[in-house]
Structure formats: C-alpha cells, structure tokens
Amino acid sequence: MKKEKVLRWFKLSLVVITSLIGMSSGCKCPDIVGLPPMPSQPVSTPGPAPNPTATPSPAAPYVEITTPLQNSSFVTTTPLTVNGLAKNVPFNSSSQVNYTIIGWVVAGETGTDYTLEETGEMTTAPPGLLYTYTLSPPAAPTGRGRKLYYEIIANLALAGTNYTSQVNIVQDYIDQCRQEYIDFNRAAATRPMHEDFTNSQGSTNFALTEFLDKHDLNNVSQYKKNAVYVQATLTAGLESMRTNLGRKININVAYRWPSTQYSVSSDAPEGNHQYGIAADLNVPNATKAEWDNMKTAAKAAGACVEPSDYGGRENDYTYIHVDWRGVCPTDW
Numbered sequence: 001m002k003k004e005k006v007l008r009w010f011k012l013s014l015v016v017i018t019s020l021i022g023m024s025s026g027c028k029c030p031d032i033v034g035l036p037p038m039p040s041q042p043v044s045t046p047g048p049a050p051n052p053t054a055t056p057s058p059a060a061p062y063v064e065i066t067t068p069l070q071n072s073s074f075v076t077t078t079p080l081t082v083n084g085l086a087k088n089v090p091f092n093s094s095s096q097v098n099y100t101i102i103g104w105v106v107a108g109e110t111g112t113d114y115t116l117e118e119t120g121e122m123t124t125a126p127p128g129l130l131y132t133y134t135l136s137p138p139a140a141p142t143g144r145g146r147k148l149y150y151e152i153i154a155n156l157a158l159a160g161t162n163y164t165s166q167v168n169i170v171q172d173y174i175d176q177c178r179q180e181y182i183d184f185n186r187a188a189a190t191r192p193m194h195e196d197f198t199n200s201q202g203s204t205n206f207a208l209t210e211f212l213d214k215h216d217l218n219n220v221s222q223y224k225k226n227a228v229y230v231q232a233t234l235t236a237g238l239e240s241m242r243t244n245l246g247r248k249i250n251i252n253v254a255y256r257w258p259s260t261q262y263s264v265s266s267d268a269p270e271g272n273h274q275y276g277i278a279a280d281l282n283v284p285n286a287t288k289a290e291w292d293n294m295k296t297a298a299k300a301a302g303a304c305v306e307p308s309d310y311g312g313r314e315n316d317y318t319y320i321h322v323d324w325r326g327v328c329p330t331d332w
C-alpha cells in the first residue's frame with residue numbers, strides 16, 4: 001500500500017477504536033451531540049509514559065473545536081463551519097491545526113447503542129483556524145432507515161507530538177426524516193423544514209399521536225414515531241368534516257415518512273400522506289352507505305376523496321382516503 005493509504009487507514013482505525021470505546025460505555029447518543037472537546041490526547045508522548053488514568057495537566061496543549069449546529073439541523077446546503085483553536089500552545093499555533101471530517105451511517109435503531117457502519121466520506125482540510133465544509137451524504141434512492149453521523153477531528157502536530165480533539169454531530173429523528181425527502185428525490189419545494197415538525201400539532205378532537213406514522217410501530221423498529229409532520233389544513237379539514245358528519249372520526253393512517261410511502265406504495269411516490277395533508281379514515285361497518293356519508297362530509301369540508309375502487313380496489317368500503325391537496329383529480 002502507498003504511504004498515504006496506510007496513513008489514512010491508520011487514522012480511520014484510530015477513529016473506529018475511539019468510537020467503540022465510547023460505545024462500550026453505554027453511549028446512548030442524544031439527538032444532536034456536540035461533545036465537549038477532549039483534552040489533550042497525545043498520540044505519542046516523548047519521555048517517560050504518564051499515568052494513563054491521571055487527569056491531563058491543565059497546561060497540556062489541546063485543540064478546542066466549536067461548530068454551530070445549523071439550527072439543530074444539518075439537512076442543509078449551508079456549509080458546516082468548524083472552528084478549531086489550539087490552547088496552551090505557542091502563539092499562532094492554531095494555524096497549524098488540520099481537520100478531518102468523516103461521515104458515517106448509524107446502523108440500526110433497535111439496540112441501546114449505535115453501531116457505526118460505513119464511511120461516507122473523508123476529507124482533510126487545509127491547515128487553518130476556520131474550516132467550512134459542505135456535508136454531502138451519499139445517495140440512498142431506496143432509503144437507509146438510519147441516521148447520519150459526522151465526526152470532526154482536529155489534529156495539531158507540535159514538537160513531534162500529535163494532539164487530537166474530536167466532536168461528533170448526529171442527526172436527530174426530525175433530520176433523519178427530512179433526509180428521506182432528499183434521499184427519495186422529492187421536489188425541493190415540498191420538503192418540510194425542521195420547524196414544520198416541531199410546530200406540528202393536533203386539534204380539539206384529534207391528538208397529534210393519532211397522526212403518527214404507524215407503519216413501523218408494529219415492527220421492531222419504532223423510530224418513526226419520533227417525527228410527525230401535520231399541516232394545519234389537515235387538522236382543520238378533519239375538524240370540519242367531523243362537524244359535517246356529526247360524529248367521531250377514527251384515523252387509520254395519517255402521516256407517512258417518505259420511506260413508508262415508498263414501501264407501501266412505491267408506484268405512487270407523490271402520495272399525499274408524506275406531506276402531512278392526508279388521512280385514511282375508518283368507515284363504520286364498512287358499508288357503502290357509511291362510506292358515501294363520509295364522502296359527502298369530506299367534500300363539504302373541501303377534501304379530495306379517493307374513489308372506493310381506486311388502485312385495483314373493488315368497491316372497498318373499509319376505509320376512506322381524504323386529503324387537502326387543493327385541486328383534486330377528476331372523480332375525487
């Protein structure tokens with residue numbers, strides 16, 4: 001192997017080992033992590049070996065990394081800014097700091113710890129005080145069902161010793177969900193913002209929990225309940241429909257993450273459930289009379305109503321799909 005390659009793999013192995021040590025301590029990483037900078041981590045120490053358990057001397061050099069977390073989100077086209085400052089070093093040593101960013105996919109959501117799975121990218125920045133980097137996660141046209149995770153590593157070589165500091169940033173569940181709109185190539189204008197999730201709420205007669213993506217909740221993985229996107233047009237429309245109907249309405253399915261839309265209906269990639277404006281409602285007794293009743297109430301509330309024989313269904317009165325997309329297809 002070429003020297004550079006060996007060096008690169010050495011760096012990588014070091015990072016993996018560091019990560020594994022962190023995990024074995026039961027690290028249950030919070031949604032967005034800005035770990036405090038590690039104090040001096042000399043890679044090789046000249047002279048007598050120090051006591052490994054001793055607290056590092058406050059006078060030892062270290063690199064302090066700070067990075068604004070992009071409104072708690074890194075689903076963004078704004079470059080990530082990393083600022084590294086060498087402390088306890090001769091004047092101007094910060095200009096000698098090198099940065100490395102490594103992108104990972106966090107494997108699985110079922111265990112208590114995250115397992116880092118694959119390297120997305122690795123870039124070494126030129127030396128400098130301030131470093132900007134545009135995150136460009138690898139494409140995932142069929143989804144990944146996992147969070148992205150970035151390690152930002154700063155290294156300072158000083159008098160033959162390497163001092164390394166690291167911060168990690170992990171997507172929260174909302175970012176993971178938003179990432180799917182990119183992964184599945186949904187039109188940019190239709191992609192929800194972070195605050196569209198945090199602002200989502202229920203209404204007088206519909207609790208927000210009724211709108212959760214239920215697709216995964218019956219399986220081992222339950223992470224989809226952590227991000228739900230509901231537009232006000234949906235709750236207002238359902239309230240209006242309920243008033244017209246004069247009775248309670250039960251929601252079977254409302255919000256779907258894009259990966260759910262893909263897995264239940266890949267031939268309808270633009271299904272409105274993923275945009276927080278659609279619901280499938282339970283029809284009492286599954287009779288035509290009840291179904292027609294609900295359709296009338298929905299239409300009067302401004303909804304589009306999927307025909308009962310749509311998509312290969314044959315006069316299926318077990319549920320009724322309603323959405324508030326605005327202009328409805330013919331016969332909806």
Ligand SMILES: [Zn+2]
Nearest residue numbers: 278279280321
């Ligand atoms: Zn539907």
